[in-house]
Amino acid sequence: MDNKSLSLLELTRLVASLVQCPETQNVWVTAELSDVAVRGGHCYMELLQKDERGLQVAKARGVIWASNFPRIDAEFFAATGQRFATGLKVMLRVSVSIHSVYGFSLVVTAVNPEYTMGDLLRRRREILNRLKQEGILELNRQLQWPAVPQRIAVISAPGAAGYGDFINQLYHNPARLRFVTRLYPAMMQGTGAPQSIIAALEQISADTESFMWDGVVIIRGGGATSDLQAFEDYELAANVAQFPLPVAIGIGHERDITVLDWVANKRLKTPTAVAEWLITTGENALGFLISVGNRILQLASERLTGNKEQLAHAESLLPVAARNAVERSQSRLLNAAANLSGVSARRLHPQLTRLDMTLQAISTAAANRIARQRTRIDNAATLLEALSPMATLRRGYSITRVNGHAVTSVNDLAPDTIMETTLADGTITSKISETKKSNLQ
Amino acid sequence: MNATPVKELTYNQAITELEGILRLMQSDDCDIDRLAALTRRATELIAECRCRLVATDEELRAILADLEK
Numbered sequence: 001m002d003n004k005s006l007s008l009l010e011l012t013r014l015v016a017s018l019v020q021c022p023e024t025q026n027v028w029v030t031a032e033l034s035d036v037a038v039r040g041g042h043c044y045m046e047l048l049q050k051d052e053r054g055l056q057v058a059k060a061r062g063v064i065w066a067s068n069f070p071r072i073d074a075e076f077f078a079a080t081g082q083r084f085a086t087g088l089k090v091m092l093r094v095s096v097s098i099h100s101v102y103g104f105s106l107v108v109t110a111v112n113p114e115y116t117m118g119d120l121l122r123r124r125r126e127i128l129n130r131l132k133q134e135g136i137l138e139l140n141r142q143l144q145w146p147a148v149p150q151r152i153a154v155i156s157a158p159g160a161a162g163y164g165d166f167i168n169q170l171y172h173n174p175a176r177l178r179f180v181t182r183l184y185p186a187m188m189q190g191t192g193a194p195q196s197i198i199a200a201l202e203q204i205s206a207d208t209e210s211f212m213w214d215g216v217v218i219i220r221g222g223g224a225t226s227d228l229q230a231f232e233d234y235e236l237a238a239n240v241a242q243f244p245l246p247v248a249i250g251i252g253h254e255r256d257i258t259v260l261d262w263v264a265n266k267r268l269k270t271p272t273a274v275a276e277w278l279i280t281t282g283e284n285a286l287g288f289l290i291s292v293g294n295r296i297l298q299l300a301s302e303r304l305t306g307n308k309e310q311l312a313h314a315e316s317l318l319p320v321a322a323r324n325a326v327e328r329s330q331s332r333l334l335n336a337a338a339n340l341s342g343v344s345a346r347r348l349h350p351q352l353t354r355l356d357m358t359l360q361a362i363s364t365a366a367a368n369r370i371a372r373q374r375t376r377i378d379n380a381a382t383l384l385e386a387l388s389p390m391a392t393l394r395r396g397y398s399i400t401r402v403n404g405h406a407v408t409s410v411n412d413l414a415p416d417t418i419m420e421t422t423l424a425d426g427t428i429t430s431k432i433s434e435t436k437k438s439n440l441q
Numbered sequence: 442m443n444a445t446p447v448k449e450l451t452y453n454q455a456i457t458e459l460e461g462i463l464r465l466m467q468s469d470d471c472d473i474d475r476l477a478a479l480t481r482r483a484t485e486l487i488a489e490c491r492c493r494l495v496a497t498d499e500e501l502r503a504i505l506a507d508l509e510k
Contacts (some may be wrong), residue, residue, distance in 0.1 A: 047442060147452060147453055147456060148494060150494070171501070175494075176495045176496055177496070178494060178495055178500065179496075285456075285490075285494055286491065286495070288456075289484055289487050289490050289491055292460070292463055292483070292487065293461055293484070296480060296483045296484075297480075298479045299463070299466040299467060300476055303471065303473060304473075307473050425505075
């Protein structure tokens with residue numbers, strides 16, 4: 001065996017010279033990003049390839065030198081709204097490099113953001129389709145915020161600028177709207193973010209009974225290292241979609257929306273925009289109260305004025321009305337009286353006539369009767385005169401009595417009987433000497 | 442009239458009642474006898490709603506003091 005050997009450096013240089021041929025330089029490669037870190041202006045990353053089950057089948061170190069990184073980063077961000085971050089699928093132009101100390105690495109010289117965009121859209125579509133198939137995509141969006149949301153559970157990274165802005169805005173609102181907030185801290189970026197946010201949601205759910213939250217706000221200040229991949233997560237989206245309280249999102253991105261924005265009830269760009277929305281809602285409610293108050297005041301005074309006018313009108317009518325009423329009554333009375341006399345005249349006249357006639361008849365009848373009675377009396381008097389014994393006596397007749405009893409038969413008399421004879425002008429006492437019965441009877 | 446004390450109403454109930462009063466006062470069958478009562482009730486409701494929406498100075502100071510911690 002030839003004991004001539006190569007130094008390590010010679011070997012690596014040999015490998016490098018063999019590998020660094022035109023076929024390995026400036027080739028486009030697709031990979032998934034992992035462990036992205038920026039140090040000293042250079043961007044280091046791991047490039048991965050996984051199979052369908054998620055197992056790594058290839059792995060390589062990648063680097064973007066500081067001379068290229070700002071340009072590539074800006075280009076990528078402008079197109080995708082994303083920074084280089086774990087989980088992103090990328091298409092990079094790389095050159096294979098073998099370094100005697102650092103070994104195999106891929107030096108990135110360009111990026112094709114469209115590939116990443118396409119991949120993100122495809123992944124988002126998959127998540128959205130799954131949520132839709134499960135019938136939960138729209139659930140949170142169908143919830144209603146109360147008329148004035150005032151009790152707000154906030155999910156944010158503690159100490160984050162976005163959280164501070166939100167709280168400052170909310171509690172320094174000029175209308176002095178009353179808000180009650182509580183921070184439920186969560187990691188807002190990195191691979192642990194979805195689980196951390198889900199845990200915060202669960203805590204809010206457990207607290208809802210005691211805090212009576214009106215809704216949830218998930219906020220994150222927009223920073224240079226925005227990593228929206230955390231929000232492109234099925235589990236997180238499914239949790240938000242099915243959360244029983246309405247969720248508002250302000251995760252500090254302008255140009256792109258995440259799956260979370262699709263499922264959340266309210267999507268706003270930044271934490272301050274969420275605060276503004278809450279304040280505006282409250283101010284509108286205050287404005288409504290003021291307008292209702294004014295309207296009620298106006299209606300009440302209109303009603304009062306109307307009624308006062310009506311009353312004044314009635315008042316002004318009252319004296320005239322009274323006078324008119326009296327006058328009307330008087331004229332009615334007069335008419336009635338006039339009518340009455342007419343009526344009585346018509347009614348009385350025949351009666352009076354009848355009465356007069358009756359009176360006349362009565363007096364005539366009485367006079368007739370008196371005359372008749374007088375005649376009868378006269379007749380009777382004449383008769384009486386005729387029948388009276390005095391008249392008889394005067395005509396020569398006399399009455400003979402024995403012992404006071406008138407004598408009508410000779411049979412009642414005997415001789416020597418004392419008898420008394422009454423004449424018209426006196427009496428004779430005599431003694432019977434003889435009786436003789438005549439045959440005249 | 443609904444005599445539920447305003448403190449016991451939810452904000453939405455109060456607003457709904459307020460709108461009802463407004464409608465009643467706009468309609469022709471608003472009795473002048475009830476006008477004062479309606480206006481008083483509306484005023485109470487508005488005051489209560491405002492009170493729910495707006496924090497007092499002391500409350501604000503307390504909240505902001507909490508935030509400073």
